[in-house]
Amino acid sequence: MPENMAIASVSSQKVSKNKRKKSSVSVSKTSHSRATVRRGKRTRRRRVAPKPRYAYPLDFFMWREPDFDQSPLNEEAAYKMRSAFGCGTASMFMPIDLVRAGTFVYYPLKGGIFKRREQVKYIVVHSTETGIPLNAKRVIDSWSSGGRRHPGAQFVVDRDGIVYMAVSPEYATVHVNIFKTLPGINNDNTVGIEMVHAGSQVYTNEQRASVVRLVSYLQDRFHVGDENIITHKYAQQGDHTDPVNFDWTGFLAIKNDFHKKAKETMQAAVASTHQEEATMTVDNASQIPASSVYLDIHRDLGKSQDIGLRKEIEVEPDVIQQFTKGEVQDKKLVPASTIVPIMTPSK
Numbered sequence: 280m281p282e283n284m285a286i287a288s289v290s291s292q293k294v295s296k297n298k299r300k301k302s303s304v305s306v307s308k309t310s311h312s313r314a315t316v317r318r319g320k321r322t323r324r325r326r327v328a329p330k331p332r333y334a335y336p337l338d339f340f341m342w343r344e345p346d347f348d349q350s351p352l353n354e355e356a357a358y359k360m361r362s363a364f365g366c367g368t369a370s371m372f373m374p375i376d377l378v379r380a381g382t383f384v385y386y387p388l389k390g391g392i393f394k395r396r397e398q399v400k401y402i403v404v405h406s407t408e409t410g411i412p413l414n415a416k417r418v419i420d421s422w423s424s425g426g427r428r429h430p431g432a433q434f435v436v437d438r439d440g441i442v443y444m445a446v447s448p449e450y451a452t453v454h455v456n457i458f459k460t461l462p463g464i465n466n467d468n469t470v471g472i473e474m475v476h477a478g479s480q481v482y483t484n485e486q487r488a489s490v491v492r493l494v495s496y497l498q499d500r501f502h503v504g505d506e507n508i509i510t511h512k513y514a515q516q517g518d519h520t521d522p523v524n525f526d527w528t529g530f531l532a533i534k535n536d537f538h539k540k541a542k543e544t545m546q547a548a549v550a551s552t553h554q555e556e557a558t559m560t561v562d563n564a565s566q567i568p569a570s571s572v573y574l575d576i577h578r579d580l581g582k583s584q585d586i587g588l589r590k591e592i593e594v595e596p597d598v599i600q601q602f603t604k605g606e607v608q609d610k611k612l613v614p615a616s617t618i619v620p621i622m623t624p625s626k
């Protein structure tokens with residue numbers, strides 16, 4: 280679950296000294312108390328509800344992320360991109376490309392967004408744990424209703440396996456309480472994934488399969504090691520328990536297996552491209568740049584300054600087609616989570 284307290288806790292000494300004075304004056308007129316406050320040489324007693332104190336100032340947050348082209352890609356390119364996502368080989372595509380391909384449903388968060396000040400280092404998996412069952416859109420709506428400063432996460436995976444992108448992961452949201460996380464884990468260097476789950480609900484296979492793919496994609500996209508795929512429970516030890524009732528060990532086993540196979544597929548694609556290049560003559564080399572462009576794109580991903588930034592190279596649909604050639608099994612459009620079946624845990 281996201282962090283209400285993350286933005287309203289612990290101290291920021293700068294929080295409106297003026298306001299504090301005012302409130303202490305008015306409070307002292309109307310009440311007596313046990314709390315003692317030392318200010319200079321004077322000691323006063325007063326009773327005050329703890330003031331909300333914020334991890335980030337209000338003007339730190341953006342109301343919305345900048346516009347981007349959301350127009351759907353042509354059917355074939357879109358299908359192939361979804362297929363690549365389904366196979367775990369979509370890391371050269373930007374998240375906003377995957378919106379255009381229909382892999383992610385963009386359901387924009389209003390407020391609660393800020394610019395990352397660090398590179399993505401961790402992926403944090405949560406469960407929403409709303410009091411009553413709420414679908415992904417309602418969860419995002421509930422965050423957005425909090426004004427300019429509120430919790431949120433980049434992705435919400437609904438129970439039917441649909442992946443909602445609330446904001447591109449190049450932007451940060453408040454999904455962990457930076458005053459309670461393990462050292463080095465914060466909102467600037469994490470991407471949050473919320474699984475829709477409440478009470479005794481059981482995670483669905485579609486949901487689990489989508490989270491496997493999403494984690495695998497983000498992991499490759501942002502170069503996050505297996506050891507940095509963590510739960511909120513781990514990030515905030517003793518403070519949070521989500522994802523609740525989720526078989527994390529089983530999930531990691533499936534995710535690692537999926538990720539490993541995807542890497543092998545990628546390596547095979549790269550190897551066959553090398554072979555293809557080796558047999559090219561100088562004359563025809565310029566005719567088929569697509570797979571080379573794919574490789575160039577991939578090499579670019581290794582440069583840290585390119586990661587997650589929207590300015591990076593736009594992917595041409597024919598590159599997409601070239602890359603995913605041979606991986607499309609079916610022309611029928613199906614949700615990303617079902618393109619390649621994933622074995623579900625036996626337990």
Ligand SMILES: [Zn+2]
Pocket residue numbers: 280281404405406454511519521
């Ligand atoms: Zn959480």
